Amino acid sequence: MSPDFPRTLAIFCKVVDNYGDIGICWRLARQFHAEHGIAVTLWVDDLASFRRIWPQVDTAAELQNIDGVTVRHWAGQDGQFGPADIPDLVIEFFGVDIPPGYIEAMAQREPRPVWINYEGLSAEEWVEGCHRLPSMHPRLKLIKHFFFPGFNEKTGGLLRERGLVEDCARFQEDAAAMAAFLGRFGVREEEMAALKVSLFCYPHAPVSELFDVWAQGAMKVSCLVPEGVAREKVEAFIGARAQAGAAATRGALTVRVIPFMPQTDYDRLLWACDVNFVRGEDSWVRAQWAARPFVWHIYPQDENLHHVKLRAFLQKYAVGAQSLVDFSLRWNDAREGQMEGLWTSLQAELPGLTRRAREWEAQMLANGDLVSNLLDFARSLST
Structure with a gap:
């Protein structure tokens, strides 16, 4: 060699x-x-x-x-x-x-x-x-x-590049750094106490249903959406063009459109949020290294072959987290169900999902x- x-x-x-x-x-x-x-x-x-x-x-x-x-x-x-x-x-x-x-x-x-x-x-x-x-x-x-x-x-x-996990851990331990980063996108100080969610998905995701659930819920949610993602559904919520800087609050939900950012900044977005909705492969992998709960929107394939791939991953990752399985299948149109109940169950399991994310990170590092x-x-x- x-x-x-x-x-x-x-x-x-x-x-x-x-x-x-x-x-x-x-x-x-x-x-x-x-x-x-x-x-x-x-x-x-x-x-x-x-x-x-x-x-x-x-x-x-x-x-x-x-x-x-x-x-x-x-x-x-x-x-x-x-x-x-x-x-x-x-x-x-x-x-x-x-x-x-x-x-x-x-x-x-x-x-x-x-x-x-x-x-x-x-x-x-x-x-x-x-x-x-x-x-x-x-x-x-x-x-x-x-x-x-x-x-x-x-x-x-x-x-995984060298130092990624260590850089992420340092950033997540620095509340001021996270607040300063999110502040670049208009996230106010009072929003830092809300459930911070990044949303990256394909156009067919049931975004409007989820927005309704968040808006009507008891927990405040601050949702950050890159420009161009779920454009029509985001515009329907904010009542304006979904361009970077646009934002609206309805009930408990604030939706903010943020710029489509370089990879290094997107990584920090995942590190700074409490829950990440990701899609495809690149952001899916980066969400795993962020060690936060995440929901994966898989790239669609003919004859729903992607649902097989989704279930195979959930079987390995979502150990003891049926709420994540149920919500993920619904998010990917692989099962029916009311979004409100599915989200409520998932939200209740977020502390356990955070622990699972850390365990998974350690497993992946070993490879x-x-x-x-x-x-x-x-x-x-x-x-």
Whole structure:
């Protein structure tokens, strides 16, 4: 095993779920470079979505350097490539189709690169059997290996940069820092005593029903919604355009529209809130590292296959927390039920869910961090 392998690396990202795909790939790219000194090239097809989570992105640039990472606009499948263009390690994200000319050049390079298909995060048991499996190219002398993030030692673990958990703990222990951070978005001092909730979901989530329950409830709730999320339902509540800075209070509920923020600030939002509603994969993982109760809105799939994936995760995570299971299934349209009763039950279990979040964090830490695990695997293939 060569400790200085790889020196160069490429990640190919095609944006399907607006921010989750590029969110994960950008975290990967930054960590490979910052913590392991690897020269990283990130190929991404949607620079506009990228810019929303990292404002330094120039959406008109074909080639740019951001925080030491080379970012290339992946404009299509054409292009001429030679062996000298190919890095030591090539990662295709969620099985995207790398340009054919690039693959041909991979086969011509000596030594051939390690080729990894970075798969989606799932708690389903079949993942453990597929993690690290090889796949021969049908025509070229190339082998691709599958690498699955996951929740135990039989998978690649969760994406986590160095010092993340410690930074989160320090922030959460500093009430003044949290108040100052939330104050940037208009959260008043008296709102700090309310139940602080971040809301990030897909448009079909039953947001209006939940807003009604919160507004009519006995507990004050301060809900922070990034601009563009559940736009129509947020606008119906506040009675105005859902642009950053807009806010309204009805009954016990205050809804505030906040800017769509860089990843580093979004992490702090999750750390500062008492409950986080997250979606897709990137924010889902970050909610787990925030060690706070959270509700996951899973990316929808045909024939409701996503409900299987949701239940598999809840079976592992929501141990002894039936209220979270019931509410999560309702939030994802996987069961029926009155939102009021489901939320009331969940709210009553928040102290226990906070303890469970801490336990889960400790379990996930024991699996190591995904980038280090992936590099160890890639090095084992390079010998």
